[in-house]
Amino acid sequence: MNIYEYMEGYDRSFEEDEFDLRVWEYMQQEDFELNEDFENFLKEYSIENTHEFLKVIRIKQKMKKLS
Numbered sequence: 354m355n356i357y358e359y360m361e362g363y364d365r366s367f368e369e370d371e372f373d374l375r376v377w378e379y380m381q382q383e384d385f386e387l388n389e390d391f392e393n394f395l396k397e398y399s400i401e402n403t404h405e406f407l408k409v410i411r412i413k414q415k416m417k418k419l420s
Contacts, residue, residue: 354382355390356379356388356390356391356394357394359375359379360372360375360376360379361388363375366396370413372398373389373409373410373413374410376395376410376412377411377413377414380407387403391403
């Protein structure tokens with residue numbers, strides 16, 4: 354499943370944490386690839402630095418597990 358199908362109905366401007374969690378869950382799929390479609394999807398939400406964004410959501414997930 355591509356990122357656009359998976360994220361249908363999720364909008365970062367409404368609920369950033371839910372959006373980030375959904376992206377994280379998508380990345381945990383066995384067939385996930387950090388490809389151009391994924392990067393373009395993030396750029397549509399003004400996320401220009403994909404690696405920095407992914408670093409932030411990894412930290413959020415680790416913090417959540419520690420709480």
